[in-house]
Amino acid sequence: MSTDRRDPLETAWQEAVSALRPGPPREAGEPVRPGSGLTGGGTLALLDAQLESRHLDLAARWLRTQGHGFYTIGSAGHESNAFVAAALRPTDPALLHYRSGGFYCARARQVEGIDPVRDVLLGMFASVDEPIAGGRHKVFGRHELAVIPQTSTIASHVPRAVGVAFTIGRAPKLAAPIAWPADALAVCSFGDASANHSTAVGAINTACHCAHANLPLPLLFVCEDNGIGISVRTPTGWIEAAYGRRPGLRYEAADGTNPAGVFDAAAELAAWVRATRRPAFLHLRTVRFLGHAGSDVEAGYRTPEEIRSAYPSDPLLGTARQLVEGGFARPVDILARNEEVRARVRTAAQGMVGARQLASADEVAAPLSPRRPDAVAAAAVGTGAPDARRWWFGRTLPEEEGPLTLAQAVNRALADTLVAEPRSLVFGEDVAAKGGVYGVTRGLMARAGAARVFDTLLDEQSILGLALGAGVSGLVPIPEIQYLAYLHNAEDQLRGEAASLSFFSRGRYRNGMVIRIAGYGYQKGFGGHFHNDNGVAVLRDIPGIVVASPARAGDAAAMLRTCAAAAATDGTVCVFLEPIALYATADLHEAGDGAWLDPYDPPERWADAHVPIGEPRRYGSGRDLLIVSWANGLHISLRAARRLAADGIDCTVLDLRWLAPLPTDAVVLHAREAGRVLVVEETRRSGGVGEAILAGLVEAGFTGPMARVTSKDSFVPLGDAALHILVSEDEVVAAARTLVVRA
Ligand SMILES: Cc1ncc(C[n+]2csc(CCOP(=O)(O)OP(=O)(O)O)c2C)c(N)n1
Ligand SMILES: [Mg+2]
Numbered sequence: 132m133s134t135d136r137r138d139p140l141e142t143a144w145q146e147a148v149s150a151l152r153p154g155p156p157r158e159a160g161e162p163v164r165p166g167s168g169l170t171g172g173g174t175l176a177l178l179d180a181q182l183e184s185r186h187l188d189l190a191a192r193w194l195r196t197q198g199h200g201f202y203t204i205g206s207a208g209h210e211s212n213a214f215v216a217a218a219l220r221p222t223d224p225a226l227l228h229y230r231s232g233g234f235y236c237a238r239a240r241q242v243e244g245i246d247p248v249r250d251v252l253l254g255m256f257a258s259v260d261e262p263i264a265g266g267r268h269k270v271f272g273r274h275e276l277a278v279i280p281q282t283s284t285i286a287s288h289v290p291r292a293v294g295v296a297f298t299i300g301r302a303p304k305l306a307a308p309i310a311w312p313a314d315a316l317a318v319c320s321f322g323d324a325s326a327n328h329s330t331a332v333g334a335i336n337t338a339c340h341c342a343h344a345n346l347p348l349p350l351l352f353v354c355e356d357n358g359i360g361i362s363v364r365t366p367t368g369w370i371e372a373a374y375g376r377r378p379g380l381r382y383e384a385a386d387g388t389n390p391a392g393v394f395d396a397a398a399e400l401a402a403w404v405r406a407t408r409r410p411a412f413l414h415l416r417t418v419r420f421l422g423h424a425g426s427d428v429e430a431g432y433r434t435p436e437e438i439r440s441a442y443p444s445d446p447l448l449g450t451a452r453q454l455v456e457g458g459f460a461r462p463v464d465i466l467a468r469n470e471e472v473r474a475r476v477r478t479a480a481q482g483m484v485g486a487r488q489l490a491s492a493d494e495v496a497a498p499l500s501p502r503r504p505d506a507v508a509a510a511a512v513g514t515g516a517p518d519a520r521r522w523w524f525g526r527t528l529p530e531e532e533g534p535l536t537l538a539q540a541v542n543r544a545l546a547d548t549l550v551a552e553p554r555s556l557v558f559g560e561d562v563a564a565k566g567g568v569y570g571v572t573r574g575l576m577a578r579a580g581a582a583r584v585f586d587t588l589l590d591e592q593s594i595l596g597l598a599l600g601a602g603v604s605g606l607v608p609i610p611e612i613q614y615l616a617y618l619h620n621a622e623d624q625l626r627g628e629a630a631s632l633s634f635f636s637r638g639r640y641r642n643g644m645v646i647r648i649a650g651y652g653y654q655k656g657f658g659g660h661f662h663n664d665n666g667v668a669v670l671r672d673i674p675g676i677v678v679a680s681p682a683r684a685g686d687a688a689a690m691l692r693t694c695a696a697a698a699a700t701d702g703t704v705c706v707f708l709e710p711i712a713l714y715a716t717a718d719l720h721e722a723g724d725g726a727w728l729d730p731y732d733p734p735e736r737w738a739d740a741h742v743p744i745g746e747p748r749r750y751g752s753g754r755d756l757l758i759v760s761w762a763n764g765l766h767i768s769l770r771a772a773r774r775l776a777a778d779g780i781d782c783t784v785l786d787l788r789w790l791a792p793l794p795t796d797a798v799v800l801h802a803r804e805a806g807r808v809l810v811v812e813e814t815r816r817s818g819g820v821g822e823a824i825l826a827g828l829v830e831a832g833f834t835g836p837m838a839r840v841t842s843k844d845s846f847v848p849l850g851d852a853a854l855h856i857l858v859s860e861d862e863v864v865a866a867a868r869t870l871v872v873r874a
Contacts, residue, residue, distance in 0.1 A: 154457055163390070163459065171454065178447070179236075181446065184213070187206075200255040209387070211233065212231050218397035224603075226318070228281075252479055264636065268280070292352075293597070299311055315349070320352075338352075349409070354374070374414070379410065381403060387417040387444070537716065542571050556584070560613055562576075644704055646705065652664075658849070659849040667814050677705040677791060681707075685732070686788060752804075756805055761820070775868070807835050815842055
């Protein structure tokens with residue numbers, strides 16, 4: 132490969148460095164400026180980190196001109212963030228902006244044997260050897276550096292950062308160890324435009340709220356303010372106006388051209404955060420060079436003069452100036468370092484041409500959601516000590532209570548999880564004193580304590596952010612979302628963040644969790660759409676997650692144990708979708724029959740009662756028709772099956788129990804036995820589950836008659852009008868008759 136022409140940015144910098152006037156020579160161990168905690172020698176080392184970051188950016192563009200590399204968003208202009216890293220410890224969990232390359236290179240210097248140039252270049256080449264994402268994304272991340280990888284979604288990491296800090300703050304009150312040192316702080320960087328994203332705004336508000344409530348939250352926000360978001364200017368003074376005077380949030384600003392100033396401000400804030408366990412906001416003023424990305428034609432929205440006018444604010448020039456004028460280096464020394472780093476980066480880049488990329492779909496998906504069913508089964512039977520259970524439940528153990536409703540069974544299973552799994556936490560809106568929106572968590576706080584069962588503020592992004600932070604810190608979070616409709620405003624925290632972490636970190640980071648959601652329709656004419664939301668498509672297409680949806684008490688307890696065990700053992704992200712309308716249902720066919728109640732299994736039966744992920748449950752063995760359903764649809768289907776039996780139509784009813792992964796093989800097996808299939812689906816006709824069931828049958832070569840009855844493609848209205856929308860027992864019976872007669 133040919134060497135390239137130098138970018139005007141580099142040439143301007145070289146000229147400016149050459150023109151610097153050296154001060155009287157000083158020893159490397161002396162402060163870089165009077166009173167600074169940073170030495171001249173330390174600054175020189177950090178200049179190398181800055182140069183590495185800059186030359187990585189230049190190399191990314193140079194590689195593109197040669198037809199190599201896949202990523203050109205860089206950190207040029209932001210490299211003063213190296214001095215923030217230097218003020219922190221390499222064990223402080225870091226969630227970084229995509230321009231925090233200087234931070235990454237500086238942090239790598241704090242840990243033996245890590246070459247940040249290699250790491251970042253491998254990312255550009257989408258190499259399988261890249262240490263965090265292994266070719267799945269270009270991202271700053273490395274387990275050995277406590278740098279948790281981020282997605283490309285602006286600000287989506289900020290709720291997790293708050294969750295990590297919350298977990299560090301909560302750790303002293305828990306009996307379980309977490310992944311970070313007791314005196315760690317979390318650091319989270321983001322851009323100035325990103326600071327306006329509702330995700331960031333909400334998360335920072337949560338941090339302020341915690342501080343206001345005296346909850347420990349050791350978190351350093353770093354806003355890398357280059358005054359622009361792609362092409363849109365941030366109004367002068369906005370970041371300070373928005374974040375300079377927030378309750379509970381200490382604010383300091385630092386100028387990226389003054390490295391000692393950045394270091395001292397960051398060190399001061401870090402010491403304060405560590406000591407007070409309160410959040411702080413470092414406003415780091417930067418510039419942006421080289422456009423937003425290689426593909427961005429900056430000249431379309433910035434004049435050449437404007438672009439050049441930022442050159443004097445180059446953080447690399449600021450560092451060089453402090454070193455030269457402070458007497459720690461001569462311009463020639465700095466220019467020589469530049470040449471050394473430049474050559475090193477280019478040589479490394481050349482050596483990576485042809486680096487192996489992911490070679491098969493299996494290799495790509497390997498870290499998506501590792502499953503070890505045997506280990507999960509073993510973990511799912513883990514129970515608290517008999518004494519602990521006895522203390523928790525008092526005189527009557529749940530297995531001695533008699534048959535339970537679905538809500539009671541979830542409650543008892545949550546209790547057993549809290550007893551058996553010291554890493555588990557239960558939280559959400561109203562879950563503590565009130566016991567959750569439907570009382571499912573009632574009594575848990577009184578026993579587990581307010582450190583493990585607690586109310587959050589009313590923000591689903593923050594609830595899931597807390598789960599993300601607790602999960603990546605080694606705990607087993609079990610958050611509650613009050614209604615399925617209210618998952619949607621926070622859905623990216625599940626889809627973009629939780630589900631993708633293992634994938635983008637080759638399993639080095641995981642965030643196992645069980646998100647309990649009260650959902651579905653049929654609330655006896657109550658509530659309207661938002662309390663009867665029945666759409667699950669948004670969950671079913673998220674790669675790798677598990678969606679459990681029990682219909683009755685016995686299944687719910689066993690499935691909750693499975694989910695908690697999978698979250699703890701394999702880092703599985705589980706959604707546990709509970710049918711509100713069946714929470715308190717006791718009967719199936721006749722009033723008073725109690726057929727929808729189940730006894731609670733005693734621990735010695737948990738192994739036999741274990742429900743593996745993806746295993747459905749069969750009712751009956753009728754040979755005329757297979758009815759496939761789940762949740763409310765199961766209750767409806769079992770009633771319909773009895774009416775059909777009176778007509779001489781013998782049905783098998785299959786409860787899917789798991790909506791992801793779908794038990795397609797079992798459906799096919801039972802379909803072959805019965806010859807005809809009817810899917811009874813309480814979700815919508817479009818994007819529901821039945822489409823996948825029928826597609827699975829067709830793909831498997833099943834040729835018998837198939838049909839589905841579903842709820843309508845509509846929102847659910849208030850009152851009895853809901854019944855026009857939701858699938859009914861009569862529709863099931865009619866469709867089944869048609870199907871059987873037709874065949
Ligand atoms: C949620 C979301 N919306 C839009 C984008 C596209 N996008 C990528 S970077 C960016 C601007 C970010 O600006 P800022 O936060 O100031 O960071 P900077 O690039 O200036 O460092 C946008 C809009 C995105 N990545 N995520
Ligand atoms: Mg910006």
